[in-house]
Amino acid sequence: MTIYKHILGDQFYKLHPMLQKRYKLSVGKKFKATGVMKKISGGPKWMYPFFLLGTRWKFLFPEHGLNIPFTIVNTSLIGPNKENQVHWERTFYFKNNKRYFNALMSLDPANNSVKDYLGEPSIFYSDLVFFVTEEGRMLIESREQRIVIGNIEVPLPRIFQGIVHVTEYYIEEKDVFSIHVLIKNPLIGTLFEYEGEFQTNDF
Template sequence: MTIYKTLLGSDFYKLHPNLQSRYALPVGESFYGKGTMLRIKNGGSWLKPFLTLAARWKFLFPEAGENVPFTIKNTCRQLPDGRDEVYWERTFYFENKTRHFNAFMTIDSKRNIVRDYLGEPSFFYSDLKFQVTSEGRLQIRSGAQRFVIGSFEIPIPQFLEGVVAVEEGYDDTREVFTISVDIRNRIAGRLMAYEGEFKAHTV
């Protein structure tokens, strides 16, 4: 059973059928999508050094634009300890630069949340809470975040956290998945935001 089915329980079947298909990802299989980011925004110019540094770890990046081609690939695999993990690969093709935004998700069944390990290598993770809207869309909200140093975890103060809001849906009229992401900091404001659409493709 996929980590998302485990997390959502019976609510998983309230998702739009195409979202159910997308997130019901067996171990050893991948979902691949291709589409366009209609808008990508970042924060103020003073954040550019931080965003440029983050790009080295396939996390955030400083570029912005409209109608940016992108691909998304989700792969479910089993870790050596027997847990299932979903590897997220998001690639954005700007005119003069290709950027990545990658993550590794596992489930914390005791707390009923997903741990979202961001970047490669992952120096921290964020708790994620999933819920299904009455229209069958998937909403994701961030919670507490922690630095990871070897086997040690250090809580990140709230004023340093990224506050994440994600909504994914499916447009039956145009037969596309829709996605919107907003990442902010309580002090710095917007770090990154994007919205776009994509279709499932075979690699």
């Protein structure tokens, strides 16, 4: 059972059938897709150095734009401590740069959430909770967040957090997945946002 089926329980079967196929992902298998981000935008200009620094860890980036090609690869695997993990590799192809937004997810059954370690090596942690709408869409929201410094994890007060909202659904008329990711801070507002569509030949 994948971490997503486990966390959603019976709700998993309320997802659109194509989202069920996408998120069941057996151990050792990959989900690969290509698409276009209709828009990628971010926070105020003074944050540019921080986002540029984040590219060293494949975690966020300062570039913005419209109609940006991208690929996504999800790999289901077993981690060193024998827990199920899913590696996320999101690659964005800007005119002059290739940027990444990578993560490693695993299950936290005690809190009924997914552990999301962002960056390579990880520099940011977020608890994620998953929901399914009546229309069969996947909703993902962040909860507790921490800065990761080596083996030390420092909790972030909510006022300093990047609060995450993700919506993913399937558009049957176009035979595509649609994704919208929004990261906001209570003080600054929008820190990072992308919205686009992607297709797969994996099934």
